[in-house]
Amino acid sequence: MYALRSRVEQLLSLADIRLGGDRPWDLQVEDERLYARLLAKGSLGLGESYMDGWWRALSLDGLLYRLLAADLDQKVRGLGVVVDAVRARLTNLQSRRRSFEVGERHYDLGNDLYRAMLGQRMVYSCAYWRGRDGAPLHDLDAAQEAKLDLVCRKLGLQPGMRVLDIGCGWGEALKFAAERYGVSGVGVTVSREQAAFARELCAGLPIEIRLQDYRELDERFDRAFSLGMFEHVGVKNYRRYFEVAQRCLGDEDLFLLHTIGNNRSVTHTDPWIGKYIFPNSMLPSAAQIAQACEGWFVLEDWHNFGADYDKTLQAWRANVERAWPQLDARYDERFRRMWRFYLSASMATFRSRHSQLWQLVLSPKGVRGGYVAPR
Template sequence: MALAVRAKRRVEALLAEAGVRIGGDRDWDLQVHDGRLYTRVLAQGSLGLGESYMDGWWDVRSLDGFLARLMQARLDRRVHGLGEVWDALEARLLNPQSRRRSGEVGRRHYDLGNDLYSAMLGRRLVYSCGYWRDADDLDAAQEAKLDLVCRKLRLRPGMRVLDVGCGWGEALKFAAERYGVSGVGVTISREQAEYARGLCAGLPVEIRLQDYRDLDEPFDAALSIGMFEHVGVRNYRTYFEVMRRCLPEHGLFLLHTIGSNLSVKRTDPWIARYIFPNSMLPSAAQITRASEGLFVLEDWHNFGTDYERTLAAWRANAEAAWDRLDPRYDERFRRMWRFYLSASMATFRCRRSQLWQLVLSPGGVPGGYVAPR
């Protein structure tokens, strides 16, 4: 009993630093349903916080607002579970994104079901940040993003384009229809590959279930949208070497990725267990170090603040669709998914994470490169 009391007092003191009260009446105040929460969070850190929410041990009216306050007070960097020690050791000694383990995220996340993603992502199945500069809704923001990518790559009719991590094929479909290109898309998700082949039927687009490391053929341009987060720091150099060998001297490569302000070698324990196994966010230093000597960095565009708006639209779509979806998405799954989207919103709101689009060329664009915005 004494341990539980001390744990509660410790959690109350930590939350007070973030301006959060237990049992308070503000949108970000915590409502606790199970007193075991305090010892669990102190023992397990972010993993315990996320799992206890999934288990219904606590609630809050504004989940993203609550999590943002924790991040702004840096509480997530002060409370660590014992399991994080092993995670850090594993990341240091092993390669979590090895060829043998690379398919795990496809099976556990992207193969969850196209019904869920169709409900959440809008008219186009584009699972990455929209570009909201001149857009008023999610569909317009995603179309603007796809068009921005094509313009940055200077696509022209007849070009052959590579899409690494092609998802459900929307980017290649857009490029083929609007810019007259042909292309090859690779993914490690069977569900995505099957859907993308149907989506791109009748277009000069080939979809492959293939690891990016096996690519070795010529293309005029290449893009990778929302896939680099699964490559891992031990494989960054190999990734850029693959892209380099597939492009001509004056070809362009666009890398669209979430980025971290800090160089790390692993992801958050809860995210790793429930959402994106074997993932990690790259830092600017890690990207430039891995691409050094292979590419000229022509442009670096950060529109990370657009991701919170994208995530909010996804969350609203998902919440509105639950009752229409398969019963396998039970209440615990719904709470898991809500926590994932809300935590991601908080991360971008606090500017912990960024959204970068880099344009790189093997030999430099003659006369220089001017990027569209």
């Protein structure tokens, strides 16, 4: 046991983290079996042992940020990473048959949870913390509205246009576009709970919500966007995804892709995230996106505001922490610890700049005279 503890202490020292230290980001051990679990399972062991109450930290996001900033996730990887890499190579984890799994396991958890966490607007993607005049915003609801408005302005929405939302979530983006910019639209999602909520939210507006895989789309729209869905597409399907988006647009139209991005090209996600939060997910790299859309689109604009996601996640965590006492008992203590770890780990990835948030504007044939991107 001493040798295992010593090895863990040595690794944590590389991230300026101490066992039993008095700083907010120091790790407090509650079960001595932790050391063997961390060394054997890497990030999966770290997350699962937190869920089991084997350790704690006053500042969970502070600890996880330091682990990532020191690249300890690469130094202690565990067998799960190897297994996931082999599965991703041999299998299309995001095939049409598997596409509804993430809806069932994540997005269908309960609209009460997401309503409590996401704020006034049920928008489950990075907010934009700057107003039209560039001034900083300090309120989540205002920042989400600013993001939706930014998307509409980048697409140049005009009254009468027909708009496609690939992965429409709870329908907030289409509702905003219909009410503020006078468009009609279609939204597709793989979540039954999201589809039911979105239909009710958009009742009375010229919006159709479908429970449908994106690969089934084959009809004409004037504009298309996708906010926080591309993370579920998978590298084996990227070319098909852009082919589908392009065939739904005319030569003069625009497509906006809003996605989390990875600094490195990978084929699968972190083992803990894949097991407990987003099954069959993965984050694209810039190289993977560029290669996949080559021949289908002209890349007009690439906007990175990944630092805004840390602030968005902090707001989500504050909301859900306040709401726990009022939420259903099915969200038990282990679930709460899982969710807390998920949000804190996500903060850490953006704070360390391991992950980015990209908005790309793409055109099938190129905008005549060039494209000027709003910010």
